[in-house]
Amino acid sequence: MKNRLVYITLSTLFLLILLISSTSAEILIGQPNARYNLGDNFDIKIEVKRVVETNDFLEVNIACDSTSVALYKGPLRVQIGKTENISIKAKLDRSLISDTEGSSKVNTKYAEESVQSSSFEISDKIDLSVKLSANTFNPGDMVYISGNAKKQNGDKLNGFLQISLSGTNVSFLASQLTDSFNYSFYIPKDQPANIYGLAVKVYEREPSGEIANEGIHSETIRVNQVVTTVDVSLNSAFIIPGENLSYGIILKDQSGQEIITDVNSIVYTYQDKKEVFIRKNVKSGDVSLVEIPYNATPGIWSIEGFYNSKSSERTFTVEPVSKASFHIEGSELVIINEGNVEKIRELGKTNSDF
Numbered sequence: 001m002k003n004r005l006v007y008i009t010l011s012t013l014f015l016l017i018l019l020i021s022s023t024s025a026e027i028l029i030g031q032p033n034a035r036y037n038l039g040d041n042f043d044i045k046i047e048v049k050r051v052v053e054t055n056d057f058l059e060v061n062i063a064c065d066s067t068s069v070a071l072y073k074g075p076l077r078v079q080i081g082k083t084e085n086i087s088i089k090a091k092l093d094r095s096l097i098s099d100t101e102g103s104s105k106v107n108t109k110y111a112e113e114s115v116q117s118s119s120f121e122i123s124d125k126i127d128l129s130v131k132l133s134a135n136t137f138n139p140g141d142m143v144y145i146s147g148n149a150k151k152q153n154g155d156k157l158n159g160f161l162q163i164s165l166s167g168t169n170v171s172f173l174a175s176q177l178t179d180s181f182n183y184s185f186y187i188p189k190d191q192p193a194n195i196y197g198l199a200v201k202v203y204e205r206e207p208s209g210e211i212a213n214e215g216i217h218s219e220t221i222r223v224n225q226v227v228t229t230v231d232v233s234l235n236s237a238f239i240i241p242g243e244n245l246s247y248g249i250i251l252k253d254q255s256g257q258e259i260i261t262d263v264n265s266i267v268y269t270y271q272d273k274k275e276v277f278i279r280k281n282v283k284s285g286d287v288s289l290v291e292i293p294y295n296a297t298p299g300i301w302s303i304e305g306f307y308n309s310k311s312s313e314r315t316f317t318v319e320p321v322s323k324a325s326f327h328i329e330g331s332e333l334v335i336i337n338e339g340n341v342e343k344i345r346e347l348g349k350t351n352s353d354f
Contacts, residue, residue, distance in 0.1 A: 126215030159204035193225035249305035
């Protein structure tokens with residue numbers, strides 16, 4: 001009987017030891033928020049209970065994917081049957097967590113016990129949506145930009161807005177941005193036709209000046225090529241009848257680049273009034289020819305080139321030419337005026353000039 005009693009006592013003692021060792025500690029971690037942005041306060045409470053007196057270090061880490069950041073380490077004495085509450089207050093800035101972000105957990109270790117919290121996200125992202133008034137503009141047009149920005153934890157931000165257009169001097173910075181914005185700027189009037197990158201950036205800074213949270217939106221806009229000047233070039237300001245007038249219509253865009261396209265030209269004569277001599281559709285930049293006949297009225301003529309609502313006009317002078325041909329019909333001398341002056345001297349009768 002005694003041997004049996006000893007056996008039962010030892011068995012009970014062994015079970016009691018196992019029970020005590022398996023329940024000697026209880027660690028409870030407060031529930032973290034679902035999402036945090038850089039710069040957020042990170043407050044968490046940890047409760048430690050022991051059924052045996054323990055004196056050890058309490059270690060608390062934030063583990064994100066493959067990285068881990070020490071959040072707290074300190075000595076902790078827990079008496080039998082007592083509960084110790086530890087409140088950790090931290091700020092999730094670069095100086096504490098560096099580049100740690102993503103899916104994270106709080107790992108807590110005390111004595112032989114380790115406990116993990118539920119998962120939460122740490123992010124340096126700002127959700128940014130941007131709307132433009134259009135994506136194609138003419139030089140001098142106004143570009144209207146509106147948008148909304150919100151940190152991924154759902155909070156409003158208190159930061160900066162930066163807008164820039166590549167290849168231009170368009171760049172500005174606005175402070176005290178909260179959650180929405182409306183801004184506008186002009187496309188420079190001499191901006192070359194091209195496709196440009198528009199960058200919109202919102203961000204917050206830490207007290208150290210380092211960028212904390214940011215959101216970036218990029219898209220392209222097109223600046224059209226617009227004819228701004230029409231010019232007419234002539235090979236000479238004086239034309240002798242029977243020769244060709246050589247001319248060109250030159251189109252240039254807002255940046256001074258030459259444009260090659262179809263244009264219209266009109267050559268005018270001036271007698272009693274301005275009259276159309278010839279209309280021609282030509283290619284800008286090409287050399288075009290107009291034959292000026294022998295009997296063209298001497299004096300000021302002009303040529304006009306025009307494209308849409310823009311035009312340019314240049315004048316030239318058709319010179320007077322006295323020219324005649326002679327032949328005999330029977331007993332008469334026939335004189336034919338082949339020039340562009342009206343009077344011909346009567347041979348043998350007068351000294352009248354042409």
